[in-house]
Amino acid sequence: MKHKKRLYYSTILILLVLIGSFLYFKPAIKTMVVNEFRDRSYEKLVGVYDEKKEVPSDVIDNVKHISVKWKSFALSSNKKALQNAIVENKNVLITIETWPSFNAESTSVLDEVLKGSYDKEIKALANVVNLSKGSVFVRWNPEMEVPVKQYPWQYQSPSTYIDAFNYFSGHLKKNAPKVKIVWAPTGYPGDSEFWPGKNNVDLISIVLGSGGEKLSNIYPSDLSDLDNLRFKLHRLRFMDKPVFILSADGMGNVKKTDSILKKIEVERSLYKNTIYSTENLKEPFVNTQIRKNLVLGVFDPMKKLIDEPEIGVEHIFVDWGEIQQGEFVKKFNEVIARKHDVILTMEPWKSSSNIEDPNVLQSTLSGKYDKEISKLYSVISSVKQTVYLRWAHEMEIPIHRYSWQSQDPVVYISSFRYFMNFLKEKPKNIQRVWGPAGDRGSADWYPGNDVVDYISIAIYGLPDKNITDENMQEAFSNIFQRKSYRMRFFNKPIFITEFGVKGSEKYQDKWLIDAAKTIQNNKQIFGVCYFNLYDNPKAWGHIKAPDWSISKNSLKKFSSELKQSFTLK
Template structure:
């Protein structure tokens, strides 16, 4: 009897484990049964193109014949390439190359696939002038459908190596960077020098494996996906899928999306977006801004502190309750970080707040705020409507249409207040996936701010499961590598026992010293808002004087 029970348990466990593997790593199963092959990809036709320079003939683009080359981890890729060789040279061809070997990115970046790549593609693409290569597409979608999903650094290195080999075979080949167009579409971007075109895919296969659809209607999807690629000056191919429905009205939807871009061409979609960081950041720890959000006043009198952080809502602007706080900070001869929150807390959230701001309906609050700032020669670091990209509704401005947010941000920052103030404008995303969707423009941003908190998920109660400062920082700073602005960490915090907090802060100080792009930091020395955490106790980010002193000591210790 016992043997039968054990056998049943083992079968059940094996079944559950198998189900987990299939659901979590479907590509591992696919590889077992997949053979390298080439086939027509008729379900993913090219519908149109957005070309800022208007040099691409849409009629030729729509004639592209699309094939897939699926490559497994075979020693040699033995594939019948007659599909292409039999096509006339005048017919444009797009090859979507999928490398299903789990080690494919590493092997390609290290050059271990070079022999096979040269041998196979020399037969396929030599002498063709109108050939487009999409390599390992839909890489940014957060699913485990493909072995190349969500691995930005290995993907970038492998793409660059693969593109170099193909260009040696045929300099005329057009390399296509091919995200689905999901949030974070540029996190895997390999560089302007190895990309000729880009593409987006409507209702891509990878996105259909997500639990929640980002955009149900195709019009919004086309607009948002093109918006996400506004930092690259490359023609963008718009590709359909077998999940995108009837394509008869797609042309009109594409025209509407492109018209919106053209209407905002001078600001939101200006050529400023194509400027890459050119300067080598030079660190100056002596002038590093060291700040605190410390409403209890426990650490603001420490000698190292030269900056203080205040959060001011429209409700406080209405009452003027924050003015004394500003005056006290300036009296301590400290600089000010002011995070303006366009909301009336403890009241119903105004989901139309950004519209009302950009339409000038709330000018009396904006005017009153600027006029309330005391005359001072201290620096004012002004942050407006922060953490806008997080897909929650903690704040009424979160998860809004990026174009609407950008217009409201620019309106607030460019408001003509008529005062002579040392204001530095801060754009303040949390630094999460897709942050660049809300980038408002070089002319209204002096600093990018990010938030670094140890808890990666609010449901984690064990402080030892917090992420390290360096892991979070590297992930977030990488997302802004296309923007030439310094970083101000306007919020960071860690919870737990004093010993754990001190250890975390030591590492933070050591890492900050190694990043000359960081020009300021501000610790959040308070308890988080209880209403956000529901039944879970809000994190206590407060630290002791000893922990803060140790952080400053490491910060001031020269690197060896």
């Protein structure tokens, strides 16, 4: 009897502990296995940029914003709340977030989407959307381009994100044809890398004052409201879709946004045939360039490699002062005398006074340097050799190494076009080169198909200043894949006008063989030019500047590898 009593009380105690534990851990359990429905009115629609007037005029003042957080192992969802929101509101904006139920660090929610883990939720959403008598706009996994770890789909491969987005969009559209799919970057530099293409997108949304953007300190955050919105819209100039403008945390309002949009429209009308030309909107974006032979060159001011038979082009850098003092003519003529073509990078900063012009782009546009530009063209157009003319390179990097960096992209583009169109007719021997580093946000600075013959990018093995171990450098192939992908909007041949690797000769040879194989496999590469010198010590502060120099033997191994599949020009 005592044994039965003890068993009875023990069972009661265990049940009480289980019930207590369940109640205590219920919120945590719920976050893992229950799809969450939330009001998202804190992220308010305050404007629509819609040149073609495709969005109904009543949407701004009459839209309910809600969010649904899907779990990969959800046991239940608040379907009724979602259904009520859709039925009771004429226009609904739904933000869908896909989260893993467990092991957030090791689980890729994008891969889970592609595996079909959320198919049940997509179909259920479609069924509810079909009940609406108004407009339903669906955003999916927003702010994907911001380099922070706020959401599990950030810091992911753009191609994987695009595949998952198109999977979600395609399945939802199939079951709910009237739904409007919204691609949802915040408008941060690099958003274009995640553009999934026009076929599965109806609208775009951007966010003013997003939490993720505040967590990142890579780019300037002290912009005026006008410039902040202007730059965000500028980054979308290759996408022909209306744009929802959302304001997070109560920042901004409809009246203020409308006033700013009117100012932006005025600027855009001034550049409607150039920077904001409809030429930008031609999809699909495919690079059809195929080389017949390859140009191999060097930047080699110490003259260690320039006489090697493989070399066909030399790279020189020129500033205003060198043109003013005649040093440029001497430098240029030496290359011409060696019967080499020339990559000429115009660095428009220091004059003969050796004082940097902090407003050099605006000064160029105002005509301050017309005399120097005229002199430059008179020299380079008088020869038979090809001159690859490159203006104000690496403009997209958000630093102040050069006075044309961290500037307004519209001003940069205008200065590029001014410089390249300085002569009424382009001399036949001049090829115009647009030269970003190939970093995040490069596309924002593209000056237009009509003034670009080649795109150049820079590939250096060292990914970080503080790395001293040569083996920690990144492979040429990896860097090229990332940087060339960012040029996917432009059907132009690529000229790698700067590349280099530091370290022992054995390591450099290994890195260069990988480079040669990458060049062989990518027919859109028309030229490569090795940077055979140490980098500028001033740019590295207290850290020793890397020396990219290679031996003649390394150059021969590299060129021999290249010759296996095509001839050098």
